[in-house]
Amino acid sequence: MRYLGIDLGGTNVAAAIVEEAGTILGKASLPTPRGVPAEQVADQMAAASRAAAQAAGVELAEVESVGIGSPGTVDPAAGLVRYWSNLDFRNVPLSELMARRLNKPVWLENDANAAALGEYAAGAGKGSQSMVAITLGTGVGGGAVLDGRLYTGFNHAGLEVGHFVIEHNGRPCTCGRKGCFEAYCSATALIKRTRQAMQEHPDSLLWQLSGGLDGVNGRTPFDAAARGDAAAGAVIGEYVDYLGCGVASLVNIFQPEVLCIGGGPSAQGETLLAPVRAILDREDYARNDVRRTRLVRAVLGNDAGLIGAALLPRFQ
Known part of the structure:
Protein backbone atom coordinates (compact mmCIF):
# COMPACT_ATOMS: atom_id res chain seq x y z
CA MET A 1 0.00 0.00 0.00
CA ARG A 2 1.19 3.49 -0.84
CA TYR A 3 -0.02 6.66 0.82
CA LEU A 4 0.47 10.37 0.21
CA GLY A 5 1.41 12.62 3.12
CA ILE A 6 1.32 16.42 2.98
CA ASP A 7 2.91 18.69 5.58
CA LEU A 8 1.47 22.19 5.22
CA GLY A 9 3.83 24.76 6.69
CA GLY A 10 3.97 28.51 6.80
CA THR A 11 7.06 28.55 4.58
CA ASN A 12 6.87 25.36 2.51
CA VAL A 13 4.40 22.70 1.45
CA ALA A 14 6.06 19.27 1.59
CA ALA A 15 4.61 16.04 0.20
CA ALA A 16 5.81 12.45 0.21
CA ILE A 17 4.80 9.03 -1.06
CA VAL A 18 5.03 6.65 1.88
CA GLU A 19 4.87 2.86 2.09
CA GLU A 20 2.84 1.07 4.75
CA ALA A 21 5.92 0.51 6.92
CA GLY A 22 6.67 4.24 6.92
CA THR A 23 9.40 4.28 4.27
CA ILE A 24 9.45 7.41 2.11
CA LEU A 25 9.68 6.54 -1.59
CA GLY A 26 9.94 10.12 -2.81
CA LYS A 27 9.19 13.63 -1.63
CA ALA A 28 8.99 17.20 -2.85
CA SER A 29 8.68 20.68 -1.40
CA LEU A 30 7.29 23.93 -2.82
CA PRO A 31 6.93 27.42 -1.31
CA THR A 32 3.68 28.06 0.53
CA PRO A 33 1.72 30.85 -1.22
CA ARG A 34 1.02 33.79 1.08
CA GLY A 35 -1.78 36.32 0.90
CA VAL A 36 -3.87 34.23 -1.51
CA PRO A 37 -7.20 32.38 -1.17
CA ALA A 38 -7.18 28.89 0.30
CA GLU A 39 -7.94 27.44 -3.13
CA GLN A 40 -4.54 28.60 -4.38
CA VAL A 41 -2.82 27.06 -1.37
CA ALA A 42 -4.62 23.81 -2.22
CA ASP A 43 -3.38 24.11 -5.82
CA GLN A 44 0.19 24.30 -4.55
CA MET A 45 -0.40 21.31 -2.26
CA ALA A 46 -1.62 19.33 -5.26
CA ALA A 47 1.43 20.41 -7.27
CA ALA A 48 3.74 19.25 -4.48
CA SER A 49 1.84 15.95 -4.40
CA ARG A 50 2.36 15.38 -8.10
CA ALA A 51 6.06 16.26 -7.76
CA ALA A 52 6.42 13.76 -4.89
CA ALA A 53 4.80 11.03 -6.98
CA GLN A 54 7.17 11.80 -9.82
CA ALA A 55 10.14 11.65 -7.43
CA ALA A 56 8.91 8.28 -6.17
CA GLY A 57 8.38 6.94 -9.69
CA VAL A 58 4.72 6.14 -9.07
CA GLU A 59 1.39 7.34 -10.43
CA LEU A 60 -1.01 9.15 -8.11
CA ALA A 61 -3.56 6.55 -9.19
CA GLU A 62 -1.52 3.99 -7.23
CA VAL A 63 -1.90 5.97 -4.00
CA GLU A 64 -4.50 4.68 -1.53
CA SER A 65 -5.29 7.91 0.31
CA VAL A 66 -4.04 11.36 1.29
CA GLY A 67 -3.17 12.61 4.76
CA ILE A 68 -2.54 16.24 5.67
CA GLY A 69 -0.81 17.68 8.70
CA SER A 70 -1.82 21.31 9.18
CA PRO A 71 -0.95 23.88 11.84
CA GLY A 72 -3.67 25.70 13.67
CA THR A 73 -6.95 24.52 15.15
CA VAL A 74 -8.05 21.51 13.14
CA ASP A 75 -11.32 19.57 13.10
CA PRO A 76 -10.40 16.21 11.54
CA ALA A 77 -13.95 14.86 11.60
CA ALA A 78 -15.25 17.81 9.56
CA GLY A 79 -12.09 18.12 7.47
CA LEU A 80 -11.74 21.77 8.47
CA VAL A 81 -8.91 24.02 9.49
CA ARG A 82 -10.92 26.08 11.95
CA TYR A 83 -8.25 28.73 12.43
CA TRP A 84 -4.63 29.25 11.44
CA SER A 85 -3.32 32.79 11.78
CA ASN A 86 -0.26 32.29 9.55
CA LEU A 87 -2.34 32.03 6.37
CA ASP A 88 -5.49 33.59 7.85
CA PHE A 89 -7.37 30.30 7.46
CA ARG A 90 -10.83 30.37 9.02
CA ASN A 91 -13.08 27.32 8.61
CA VAL A 92 -11.24 26.23 5.47
CA PRO A 93 -12.60 22.88 4.16
CA LEU A 94 -9.11 21.63 3.37
CA SER A 95 -10.05 17.94 3.07
CA GLU A 96 -12.73 18.75 0.50
CA LEU A 97 -10.42 21.06 -1.46
CA MET A 98 -7.75 18.36 -1.72
CA ALA A 99 -10.21 15.54 -2.44
CA ARG A 100 -11.43 17.50 -5.47
CA ARG A 101 -7.90 18.03 -6.73
CA LEU A 102 -6.49 14.55 -6.11
CA ASN A 103 -9.63 12.41 -6.34
CA LYS A 104 -8.65 10.48 -3.20
CA PRO A 105 -10.04 10.11 0.30
CA VAL A 106 -8.38 12.71 2.51
CA TRP A 107 -7.52 12.61 6.23
CA LEU A 108 -6.70 15.79 8.13
CA GLU A 109 -4.87 16.22 11.43
CA ASN A 110 -2.97 18.82 13.42
CA ASP A 111 0.67 18.87 12.33
CA ALA A 112 2.07 18.16 15.82
CA ASN A 113 -0.20 15.12 16.13
CA ALA A 114 0.86 13.94 12.68
CA ALA A 115 4.53 14.26 13.65
CA ALA A 116 3.94 12.28 16.84
CA LEU A 117 2.21 9.56 14.83
CA GLY A 118 5.16 9.45 12.41
CA GLU A 119 7.63 8.88 15.25
CA TYR A 120 5.34 6.23 16.73
CA ALA A 121 4.89 4.35 13.47
CA ALA A 122 8.36 4.56 11.97
CA GLY A 123 10.71 6.35 14.36
CA ALA A 124 11.59 6.50 18.04
CA GLY A 125 8.37 4.78 19.12
CA LYS A 126 8.30 2.02 16.52
CA GLY A 127 7.12 -1.25 18.04
CA SER A 128 5.86 0.37 21.25
CA GLN A 129 2.31 0.27 22.59
CA SER A 130 2.20 3.91 23.64
CA MET A 131 4.30 7.01 23.08
CA VAL A 132 4.28 10.69 24.01
CA ALA A 133 6.30 13.05 21.80
CA ILE A 134 7.36 16.60 22.57
CA THR A 135 9.10 19.04 20.24
CA LEU A 136 11.22 21.88 21.60
CA GLY A 137 11.05 24.60 18.97
CA THR A 138 9.59 28.10 18.72
CA GLY A 139 7.08 26.72 21.19
CA VAL A 140 6.67 23.31 22.79
CA GLY A 141 4.45 21.02 20.74
CA GLY A 142 3.46 17.45 21.35
CA GLY A 143 1.23 14.51 20.72
CA ALA A 144 0.41 11.10 22.13
CA VAL A 145 -0.39 7.73 20.63
CA LEU A 146 -2.05 5.47 23.21
CA ASP A 147 -2.76 1.83 22.42
CA GLY A 148 -2.17 2.53 18.74
CA ARG A 149 -4.46 5.53 18.41
CA LEU A 150 -3.83 9.26 18.49
CA TYR A 151 -5.17 10.94 21.60
CA THR A 152 -6.62 14.33 20.67
CA GLY A 153 -9.30 15.04 23.26
CA PHE A 154 -13.01 15.13 22.51
CA ASN A 155 -12.63 18.50 20.78
CA HIS A 156 -9.34 17.72 18.98
CA ALA A 157 -7.51 20.23 21.22
CA GLY A 158 -5.80 17.77 23.55
CA LEU A 159 -2.08 17.37 24.21
CA GLU A 160 -1.22 21.06 24.15
CA VAL A 161 1.78 20.04 26.23
CA GLY A 162 3.39 23.46 25.98
CA HIS A 163 0.61 24.98 28.03
CA PHE A 164 0.49 23.11 31.29
CA VAL A 165 1.98 25.13 34.12
CA ILE A 166 5.26 24.10 35.73
CA GLU A 167 5.84 27.35 37.67
CA HIS A 168 2.76 28.91 39.27
CA ASN A 169 2.57 32.61 38.44
CA GLY A 170 5.83 32.26 36.53
CA ARG A 171 7.03 33.72 33.26
CA PRO A 172 4.29 35.04 30.93
CA CYS A 173 3.42 32.76 28.02
CA THR A 174 2.12 33.68 24.58
CA CYS A 175 -1.10 31.79 25.39
CA GLY A 176 -1.98 34.27 28.13
CA ARG A 177 -1.14 32.05 31.10
CA LYS A 178 1.91 32.32 33.33
CA GLY A 179 4.50 29.65 34.04
CA CYS A 180 3.78 27.38 31.06
CA PHE A 181 6.17 24.58 30.06
CA GLU A 182 6.68 26.46 26.78
CA ALA A 183 7.79 29.63 28.58
CA TYR A 184 10.68 27.68 30.12
CA CYS A 185 11.58 24.86 27.74
CA SER A 186 11.04 26.02 24.17
CA ALA A 187 14.13 26.82 22.13
CA THR A 188 12.84 30.40 22.15
CA ALA A 189 12.85 30.43 25.96
CA LEU A 190 16.37 28.98 26.07
CA ILE A 191 17.65 31.69 23.73
CA LYS A 192 15.92 34.43 25.72
CA ARG A 193 17.38 33.16 29.00
CA THR A 194 20.84 32.94 27.43
CA ARG A 195 20.66 36.58 26.36
CA GLN A 196 19.65 37.58 29.87
CA ALA A 197 22.64 35.69 31.28
CA MET A 198 24.94 37.47 28.82
CA GLN A 199 23.71 40.86 29.97
CA GLU A 200 24.21 39.83 33.59
CA HIS A 201 27.70 38.42 32.88
CA PRO A 202 29.56 40.63 30.37
CA ASP A 203 32.73 38.55 30.80
CA SER A 204 30.98 35.30 29.84
CA LEU A 205 32.27 33.11 27.01
CA LEU A 206 28.75 33.33 25.62
CA TRP A 207 29.64 36.69 24.07
CA GLN A 208 32.64 35.26 22.24
CA LEU A 209 30.78 32.23 20.89
CA SER A 210 27.70 34.13 19.76
CA GLY A 211 29.29 37.34 18.55
CA GLY A 212 26.58 39.29 20.37
CA LEU A 213 22.97 39.03 21.49
CA ASP A 214 21.65 38.67 17.94
CA GLY A 215 23.95 35.69 17.29
CA VAL A 216 22.57 33.51 20.09
CA ASN A 217 20.95 30.20 19.07
CA GLY A 218 19.94 27.05 20.88
CA ARG A 219 23.47 25.60 20.68
CA THR A 220 25.22 28.61 22.18
CA PRO A 221 24.70 27.88 25.91
CA PHE A 222 25.49 24.17 25.47
CA ASP A 223 28.74 24.97 23.64
CA ALA A 224 29.80 27.51 26.26
CA ALA A 225 28.87 25.23 29.16
CA ALA A 226 30.93 22.42 27.61
CA ARG A 227 33.92 24.78 27.75
CA GLY A 228 33.40 25.49 31.41
CA ASP A 229 31.58 28.84 31.27
CA ALA A 230 29.80 29.28 34.60
CA ALA A 231 27.02 31.56 33.31
CA ALA A 232 26.19 29.13 30.50
CA GLY A 233 26.32 26.22 32.93
CA ALA A 234 23.73 27.93 35.10
CA VAL A 235 21.46 28.51 32.09
CA ILE A 236 21.69 24.85 31.06
CA GLY A 237 21.22 23.64 34.62
CA GLU A 238 18.03 25.66 34.97
CA TYR A 239 16.80 24.57 31.54
CA VAL A 240 17.35 20.88 32.32
CA ASP A 241 15.61 21.22 35.69
CA TYR A 242 12.48 22.67 34.11
CA LEU A 243 12.56 20.18 31.24
CA GLY A 244 12.88 17.32 33.72
CA CYS A 245 9.94 18.71 35.69
CA GLY A 246 7.74 18.81 32.59
CA VAL A 247 8.84 15.41 31.31
CA ALA A 248 8.29 13.79 34.72
CA SER A 249 4.79 15.26 34.87
CA LEU A 250 3.95 13.88 31.43
CA VAL A 251 5.34 10.48 32.38
CA ASN A 252 3.33 10.44 35.60
CA ILE A 253 0.14 11.32 33.72
CA PHE A 254 0.49 8.86 30.83
CA GLN A 255 3.20 6.33 31.80
CA PRO A 256 3.91 5.79 28.09
CA GLU A 257 6.25 3.08 26.95
CA VAL A 258 8.31 5.74 25.13
CA LEU A 259 8.67 9.49 25.53
CA CYS A 260 10.63 11.09 22.71
CA ILE A 261 12.01 14.60 22.52
CA GLY A 262 12.59 16.40 19.23
CA GLY A 263 13.41 19.93 18.13
CA GLY A 264 16.62 21.95 18.16
CA PRO A 265 17.83 21.34 21.74
CA SER A 266 17.38 17.57 21.28
CA ALA A 267 20.37 17.65 18.91
CA GLN A 268 22.50 17.70 22.07
CA GLY A 269 21.63 14.03 22.51
CA GLU A 270 22.73 12.51 25.79
CA THR A 271 24.10 15.85 26.99
CA LEU A 272 20.43 16.83 27.35
CA LEU A 273 18.75 13.46 27.89
CA ALA A 274 21.04 11.98 30.56
CA PRO A 275 20.36 14.66 33.21
CA VAL A 276 16.64 14.57 32.39
CA ARG A 277 16.72 10.79 32.96
CA ALA A 278 18.35 11.44 36.32
CA ILE A 279 15.40 13.63 37.26
CA LEU A 280 13.01 10.90 36.08
CA ASP A 281 14.85 8.39 38.26
CA ARG A 282 13.99 10.62 41.20
CA GLU A 283 10.50 11.86 40.25
CA ASP A 284 8.85 9.17 38.12
CA TYR A 285 6.04 7.72 40.24
CA ALA A 286 6.85 4.29 38.76
CA ARG A 287 10.60 4.63 39.43
CA ASN A 288 10.64 1.36 41.39
CA ASP A 289 8.79 -0.58 38.69
CA VAL A 290 10.74 -2.93 36.42
CA ARG A 291 8.78 -1.47 33.48
CA ARG A 292 9.49 2.19 33.01
CA THR A 293 9.15 4.80 30.30
CA ARG A 294 12.11 4.99 27.91
CA LEU A 295 13.26 8.55 27.30
CA VAL A 296 14.78 8.87 23.82
CA ARG A 297 15.52 11.40 21.13
CA ALA A 298 13.15 11.71 18.16
CA VAL A 299 14.81 10.38 15.02
CA LEU A 300 12.75 11.37 11.97
CA GLY A 301 13.23 15.15 11.96
CA ASN A 302 11.05 16.94 9.41
Whole structure:
Protein backbone atom coordinates (compact mmCIF):
# COMPACT_ATOMS: atom_id res chain seq x y z
CA MET A 1 0.00 0.00 0.00
CA ARG A 2 1.19 3.49 -0.84
CA TYR A 3 -0.02 6.66 0.82
CA LEU A 4 0.47 10.37 0.21
CA GLY A 5 1.41 12.62 3.12
CA ILE A 6 1.32 16.42 2.98
CA ASP A 7 2.91 18.69 5.58
CA LEU A 8 1.47 22.19 5.22
CA GLY A 9 3.83 24.76 6.69
CA GLY A 10 3.97 28.51 6.80
CA THR A 11 7.06 28.55 4.58
CA ASN A 12 6.87 25.36 2.51
CA VAL A 13 4.40 22.70 1.45
CA ALA A 14 6.06 19.27 1.59
CA ALA A 15 4.61 16.04 0.20
CA ALA A 16 5.81 12.45 0.21
CA ILE A 17 4.80 9.03 -1.06
CA VAL A 18 5.03 6.65 1.88
CA GLU A 19 4.87 2.86 2.09
CA GLU A 20 2.84 1.07 4.75
CA ALA A 21 5.92 0.51 6.92
CA GLY A 22 6.67 4.24 6.92
CA THR A 23 9.40 4.28 4.27
CA ILE A 24 9.45 7.41 2.11
CA LEU A 25 9.68 6.54 -1.59
CA GLY A 26 9.94 10.12 -2.81
CA LYS A 27 9.19 13.63 -1.63
CA ALA A 28 8.99 17.20 -2.85
CA SER A 29 8.68 20.68 -1.40
CA LEU A 30 7.29 23.93 -2.82
CA PRO A 31 6.93 27.42 -1.31
CA THR A 32 3.68 28.06 0.53
CA PRO A 33 1.72 30.85 -1.22
CA ARG A 34 1.02 33.79 1.08
CA GLY A 35 -1.78 36.32 0.90
CA VAL A 36 -3.87 34.23 -1.51
CA PRO A 37 -7.20 32.38 -1.17
CA ALA A 38 -7.18 28.89 0.30
CA GLU A 39 -7.94 27.44 -3.13
CA GLN A 40 -4.54 28.60 -4.38
CA VAL A 41 -2.82 27.06 -1.37
CA ALA A 42 -4.62 23.81 -2.22
CA ASP A 43 -3.38 24.11 -5.82
CA GLN A 44 0.19 24.30 -4.55
CA MET A 45 -0.40 21.31 -2.26
CA ALA A 46 -1.62 19.33 -5.26
CA ALA A 47 1.43 20.41 -7.27
CA ALA A 48 3.74 19.25 -4.48
CA SER A 49 1.84 15.95 -4.40
CA ARG A 50 2.36 15.38 -8.10
CA ALA A 51 6.06 16.26 -7.76
CA ALA A 52 6.42 13.76 -4.89
CA ALA A 53 4.80 11.03 -6.98
CA GLN A 54 7.17 11.80 -9.82
CA ALA A 55 10.14 11.65 -7.43
CA ALA A 56 8.91 8.28 -6.17
CA GLY A 57 8.38 6.94 -9.69
CA VAL A 58 4.72 6.14 -9.07
CA GLU A 59 1.39 7.34 -10.43
CA LEU A 60 -1.01 9.15 -8.11
CA ALA A 61 -3.56 6.55 -9.19
CA GLU A 62 -1.52 3.99 -7.23
CA VAL A 63 -1.90 5.97 -4.00
CA GLU A 64 -4.50 4.68 -1.53
CA SER A 65 -5.29 7.91 0.31
CA VAL A 66 -4.04 11.36 1.29
CA GLY A 67 -3.17 12.61 4.76
CA ILE A 68 -2.54 16.24 5.67
CA GLY A 69 -0.81 17.68 8.70
CA SER A 70 -1.82 21.31 9.18
CA PRO A 71 -0.95 23.88 11.84
CA GLY A 72 -3.67 25.70 13.67
CA THR A 73 -6.95 24.52 15.15
CA VAL A 74 -8.05 21.51 13.14
CA ASP A 75 -11.32 19.57 13.10
CA PRO A 76 -10.40 16.21 11.54
CA ALA A 77 -13.95 14.86 11.60
CA ALA A 78 -15.25 17.81 9.56
CA GLY A 79 -12.09 18.12 7.47
CA LEU A 80 -11.74 21.77 8.47
CA VAL A 81 -8.91 24.02 9.49
CA ARG A 82 -10.92 26.08 11.95
CA TYR A 83 -8.25 28.73 12.43
CA TRP A 84 -4.63 29.25 11.44
CA SER A 85 -3.32 32.79 11.78
CA ASN A 86 -0.26 32.29 9.55
CA LEU A 87 -2.34 32.03 6.37
CA ASP A 88 -5.49 33.59 7.85
CA PHE A 89 -7.37 30.30 7.46
CA ARG A 90 -10.83 30.37 9.02
CA ASN A 91 -13.08 27.32 8.61
CA VAL A 92 -11.24 26.23 5.47
CA PRO A 93 -12.60 22.88 4.16
CA LEU A 94 -9.11 21.63 3.37
CA SER A 95 -10.05 17.94 3.07
CA GLU A 96 -12.73 18.75 0.50
CA LEU A 97 -10.42 21.06 -1.46
CA MET A 98 -7.75 18.36 -1.72
CA ALA A 99 -10.21 15.54 -2.44
CA ARG A 100 -11.43 17.50 -5.47
CA ARG A 101 -7.90 18.03 -6.73
CA LEU A 102 -6.49 14.55 -6.11
CA ASN A 103 -9.63 12.41 -6.34
CA LYS A 104 -8.65 10.48 -3.20
CA PRO A 105 -10.04 10.11 0.30
CA VAL A 106 -8.38 12.71 2.51
CA TRP A 107 -7.52 12.61 6.23
CA LEU A 108 -6.70 15.79 8.13
CA GLU A 109 -4.87 16.22 11.43
CA ASN A 110 -2.97 18.82 13.42
CA ASP A 111 0.67 18.87 12.33
CA ALA A 112 2.07 18.16 15.82
CA ASN A 113 -0.20 15.12 16.13
CA ALA A 114 0.86 13.94 12.68
CA ALA A 115 4.53 14.26 13.65
CA ALA A 116 3.94 12.28 16.84
CA LEU A 117 2.21 9.56 14.83
CA GLY A 118 5.16 9.45 12.41
CA GLU A 119 7.63 8.88 15.25
CA TYR A 120 5.34 6.23 16.73
CA ALA A 121 4.89 4.35 13.47
CA ALA A 122 8.36 4.56 11.97
CA GLY A 123 10.71 6.35 14.36
CA ALA A 124 11.59 6.50 18.04
CA GLY A 125 8.37 4.78 19.12
CA LYS A 126 8.30 2.02 16.52
CA GLY A 127 7.12 -1.25 18.04
CA SER A 128 5.86 0.37 21.25
CA GLN A 129 2.31 0.27 22.59
CA SER A 130 2.20 3.91 23.64
CA MET A 131 4.30 7.01 23.08
CA VAL A 132 4.28 10.69 24.01
CA ALA A 133 6.30 13.05 21.80
CA ILE A 134 7.36 16.60 22.57
CA THR A 135 9.10 19.04 20.24
CA LEU A 136 11.22 21.88 21.60
CA GLY A 137 11.05 24.60 18.97
CA THR A 138 9.59 28.10 18.72
CA GLY A 139 7.08 26.72 21.19
CA VAL A 140 6.67 23.31 22.79
CA GLY A 141 4.45 21.02 20.74
CA GLY A 142 3.46 17.45 21.35
CA GLY A 143 1.23 14.51 20.72
CA ALA A 144 0.41 11.10 22.13
CA VAL A 145 -0.39 7.73 20.63
CA LEU A 146 -2.05 5.47 23.21
CA ASP A 147 -2.76 1.83 22.42
CA GLY A 148 -2.17 2.53 18.74
CA ARG A 149 -4.46 5.53 18.41
CA LEU A 150 -3.83 9.26 18.49
CA TYR A 151 -5.17 10.94 21.60
CA THR A 152 -6.62 14.33 20.67
CA GLY A 153 -9.30 15.04 23.26
CA PHE A 154 -13.01 15.13 22.51
CA ASN A 155 -12.63 18.50 20.78
CA HIS A 156 -9.34 17.72 18.98
CA ALA A 157 -7.51 20.23 21.22
CA GLY A 158 -5.80 17.77 23.55
CA LEU A 159 -2.08 17.37 24.21
CA GLU A 160 -1.22 21.06 24.15
CA VAL A 161 1.78 20.04 26.23
CA GLY A 162 3.39 23.46 25.98
CA HIS A 163 0.61 24.98 28.03
CA PHE A 164 0.49 23.11 31.29
CA VAL A 165 1.98 25.13 34.12
CA ILE A 166 5.26 24.10 35.73
CA GLU A 167 5.84 27.35 37.67
CA HIS A 168 2.76 28.91 39.27
CA ASN A 169 2.57 32.61 38.44
CA GLY A 170 5.83 32.26 36.53
CA ARG A 171 7.03 33.72 33.26
CA PRO A 172 4.29 35.04 30.93
CA CYS A 173 3.42 32.76 28.02
CA THR A 174 2.12 33.68 24.58
CA CYS A 175 -1.10 31.79 25.39
CA GLY A 176 -1.98 34.27 28.13
CA ARG A 177 -1.14 32.05 31.10
CA LYS A 178 1.91 32.32 33.33
CA GLY A 179 4.50 29.65 34.04
CA CYS A 180 3.78 27.38 31.06
CA PHE A 181 6.17 24.58 30.06
CA GLU A 182 6.68 26.46 26.78
CA ALA A 183 7.79 29.63 28.58
CA TYR A 184 10.68 27.68 30.12
CA CYS A 185 11.58 24.86 27.74
CA SER A 186 11.04 26.02 24.17
CA ALA A 187 14.13 26.82 22.13
CA THR A 188 12.84 30.40 22.15
CA ALA A 189 12.85 30.43 25.96
CA LEU A 190 16.37 28.98 26.07
CA ILE A 191 17.65 31.69 23.73
CA LYS A 192 15.92 34.43 25.72
CA ARG A 193 17.38 33.16 29.00
CA THR A 194 20.84 32.94 27.43
CA ARG A 195 20.66 36.58 26.36
CA GLN A 196 19.65 37.58 29.87
CA ALA A 197 22.64 35.69 31.28
CA MET A 198 24.94 37.47 28.82
CA GLN A 199 23.71 40.86 29.97
CA GLU A 200 24.21 39.83 33.59
CA HIS A 201 27.70 38.42 32.88
CA PRO A 202 29.56 40.63 30.37
CA ASP A 203 32.73 38.55 30.80
CA SER A 204 30.98 35.30 29.84
CA LEU A 205 32.27 33.11 27.01
CA LEU A 206 28.75 33.33 25.62
CA TRP A 207 29.64 36.69 24.07
CA GLN A 208 32.64 35.26 22.24
CA LEU A 209 30.78 32.23 20.89
CA SER A 210 27.70 34.13 19.76
CA GLY A 211 29.29 37.34 18.55
CA GLY A 212 26.58 39.29 20.37
CA LEU A 213 22.97 39.03 21.49
CA ASP A 214 21.65 38.67 17.94
CA GLY A 215 23.95 35.69 17.29
CA VAL A 216 22.57 33.51 20.09
CA ASN A 217 20.95 30.20 19.07
CA GLY A 218 19.94 27.05 20.88
CA ARG A 219 23.47 25.60 20.68
CA THR A 220 25.22 28.61 22.18
CA PRO A 221 24.70 27.88 25.91
CA PHE A 222 25.49 24.17 25.47
CA ASP A 223 28.74 24.97 23.64
CA ALA A 224 29.80 27.51 26.26
CA ALA A 225 28.87 25.23 29.16
CA ALA A 226 30.93 22.42 27.61
CA ARG A 227 33.92 24.78 27.75
CA GLY A 228 33.40 25.49 31.41
CA ASP A 229 31.58 28.84 31.27
CA ALA A 230 29.80 29.28 34.60
CA ALA A 231 27.02 31.56 33.31
CA ALA A 232 26.19 29.13 30.50
CA GLY A 233 26.32 26.22 32.93
CA ALA A 234 23.73 27.93 35.10
CA VAL A 235 21.46 28.51 32.09
CA ILE A 236 21.69 24.85 31.06
CA GLY A 237 21.22 23.64 34.62
CA GLU A 238 18.03 25.66 34.97
CA TYR A 239 16.80 24.57 31.54
CA VAL A 240 17.35 20.88 32.32
CA ASP A 241 15.61 21.22 35.69
CA TYR A 242 12.48 22.67 34.11
CA LEU A 243 12.56 20.18 31.24
CA GLY A 244 12.88 17.32 33.72
CA CYS A 245 9.94 18.71 35.69
CA GLY A 246 7.74 18.81 32.59
CA VAL A 247 8.84 15.41 31.31
CA ALA A 248 8.29 13.79 34.72
CA SER A 249 4.79 15.26 34.87
CA LEU A 250 3.95 13.88 31.43
CA VAL A 251 5.34 10.48 32.38
CA ASN A 252 3.33 10.44 35.60
CA ILE A 253 0.14 11.32 33.72
CA PHE A 254 0.49 8.86 30.83
CA GLN A 255 3.20 6.33 31.80
CA PRO A 256 3.91 5.79 28.09
CA GLU A 257 6.25 3.08 26.95
CA VAL A 258 8.31 5.74 25.13
CA LEU A 259 8.67 9.49 25.53
CA CYS A 260 10.63 11.09 22.71
CA ILE A 261 12.01 14.60 22.52
CA GLY A 262 12.59 16.40 19.23
CA GLY A 263 13.41 19.93 18.13
CA GLY A 264 16.62 21.95 18.16
CA PRO A 265 17.83 21.34 21.74
CA SER A 266 17.38 17.57 21.28
CA ALA A 267 20.37 17.65 18.91
CA GLN A 268 22.50 17.70 22.07
CA GLY A 269 21.63 14.03 22.51
CA GLU A 270 22.73 12.51 25.79
CA THR A 271 24.10 15.85 26.99
CA LEU A 272 20.43 16.83 27.35
CA LEU A 273 18.75 13.46 27.89
CA ALA A 274 21.04 11.98 30.56
CA PRO A 275 20.36 14.66 33.21
CA VAL A 276 16.64 14.57 32.39
CA ARG A 277 16.72 10.79 32.96
CA ALA A 278 18.35 11.44 36.32
CA ILE A 279 15.40 13.63 37.26
CA LEU A 280 13.01 10.90 36.08
CA ASP A 281 14.85 8.39 38.26
CA ARG A 282 13.99 10.62 41.20
CA GLU A 283 10.50 11.86 40.25
CA ASP A 284 8.85 9.17 38.12
CA TYR A 285 6.04 7.72 40.24
CA ALA A 286 6.85 4.29 38.76
CA ARG A 287 10.60 4.63 39.43
CA ASN A 288 10.64 1.36 41.39
CA ASP A 289 8.79 -0.58 38.69
CA VAL A 290 10.74 -2.93 36.42
CA ARG A 291 8.78 -1.47 33.48
CA ARG A 292 9.49 2.19 33.01
CA THR A 293 9.15 4.80 30.30
CA ARG A 294 12.11 4.99 27.91
CA LEU A 295 13.26 8.55 27.30
CA VAL A 296 14.78 8.87 23.82
CA ARG A 297 15.52 11.40 21.13
CA ALA A 298 13.15 11.71 18.16
CA VAL A 299 14.81 10.38 15.02
CA LEU A 300 12.75 11.37 11.97
CA GLY A 301 13.23 15.15 11.96
CA ASN A 302 11.05 16.94 9.41
CA ASP A 303 10.00 13.61 7.87
CA ALA A 304 7.95 12.74 10.96
CA GLY A 305 5.04 14.96 9.91
CA LEU A 306 5.04 13.62 6.36
CA ILE A 307 5.07 9.98 7.46
CA GLY A 308 2.49 10.51 10.18
CA ALA A 309 0.13 12.37 7.84
CA ALA A 310 0.43 9.66 5.20
CA LEU A 311 -0.32 6.90 7.70
CA LEU A 312 -3.30 8.59 9.37
CA PRO A 313 -5.84 6.09 7.93
CA ARG A 314 -3.96 3.20 9.55
CA PHE A 315 -4.38 4.57 13.06
CA GLN A 316 -8.03 5.50 13.30
